[in-house]
Amino acid sequence: MGSFVRRVASGVRRAVLSVVGPRLDRAYLIPDLPRPDLTAHQALQERVIEAGDRPGLRILEVGSREVTGSYGLRQRLKHAEYVGFDYYPGPNVDVAGDAHRLSKLVEGRFDVVFSTAVFEHLAMPWVVAEEIARVLKPGGMLFLETHFSYSAHERPWHFFQFSDMGLRALFSPALGFECVEATLQNPIVGRFSAYADRYLRFRPVPALYCHATIVARKTRDVEGFDWRKITVAEVVGETHYPPPVG
Template identity: 30%
Template sequence: MLAQTPFHVNWLVERLHREVVTDSVMTHARGRLLDVGCGSRPFLQLLADHSTRAFGVEIDRQRYGRVRAESGERLVAETESNEDVPQPDAWADGLRLPFDDGIFETVVSFQVLEHVPKPSVLMAEMCRVLTPGGTLVLTAPHIWGIHEEPHDYFRFTPFGLRHLAESAGLTVEQVTPLAGYWVTHAARFCQYLRQFEKIGLHPLTRPLMAISQLTCMLLDRVHPVYSDAWNHLLIARRTVANV
């Protein structure tokens, strides 16, 4: 498949993200697990293998504006069955998760925080549903183009992620960049090239994408500049004092 080769526009960043998510889940996941913003649940098997039960909740963006305008209360809706795409176990509006306090040993959220109008509220909610000693594993972008318009609101420095987590009552164990400047440069360059595929220049853009991503992957290993990381990983824990 093209997506699994350097000829794909996001091959490098998706590969790095998948490696970091896999390692983090294998290291930190345990017990009942909640995937916040699970989407089509691409990590379902990984999460299920490292938890006693993996739940997924997705943001219902089509109803978000109505729910927020009416009361700001949570939204829970039944999911429609689809044999081809794994479905969420519940839906939420991004302001409140439809679960009781302190029932998950692990909460994960991958590339979701930037799509929530009030990230501090969602961070507090993820803390609320964690058990004492439970762990949050989260990734969020620092340098990335606008996507999933118009639901794209924020980017996060490592200091911003730490502030959000600590303000929610979590103890931060680590905030780690996912590679450095060169990977970010390759990702942005490949996104730039993508526009030319609309006029049929695939034979030109695909080789350039492959050369750029392979070269920058090597350069990033030699001399990474982490202040320009495209993404960060946050590991945080709810302590007994948070209860």
């Protein structure tokens, strides 16, 4: 009887949330956040295929090892050469090694670089951004997805979370990239728990999104790039830190 009651209660809860949830959840959204088009989470692989599956082109996937099942990108490509790169050898991995040394480990340059759920596990993502710039041809496309707000996973190697602006800063014009689209998607409804500091307990936490995504075009090679030699303005573009209130 107890399990039956729980199933009924769960069904009622889902039914109620399906009706009132959208109205309640709207308060947790960022009103002016760009909507995903090229970077839509479940269509990102399609965009990679559209951009790169042509004779003579090469596609590099950074983080290609099949961990939770096959994404099937290699099998879906009909024309392009596919190279899978990952930290460990395994299914769907052609080259194994440290992404911080990517340009020393893969041969040649690529027309498309694709990576999903990897950047949060990189100890020095700014270094890997440089490495991607080295292996991507001018005119080539980067398709990258990582996490903005998500459960800690694969610890202890879960180092960073990224906003859309964080990805823009990593792959900025200073490094030779033009942002085509960057956004956050798959919103999360959150609150502080009973174990938080007393003044925070049970407060709602808006503006949480699971995925941060960017599509960027490599416009040029930048010789001798050095993060210390560029200005913040070269990274953030026309944006400005919000002025003080009052």
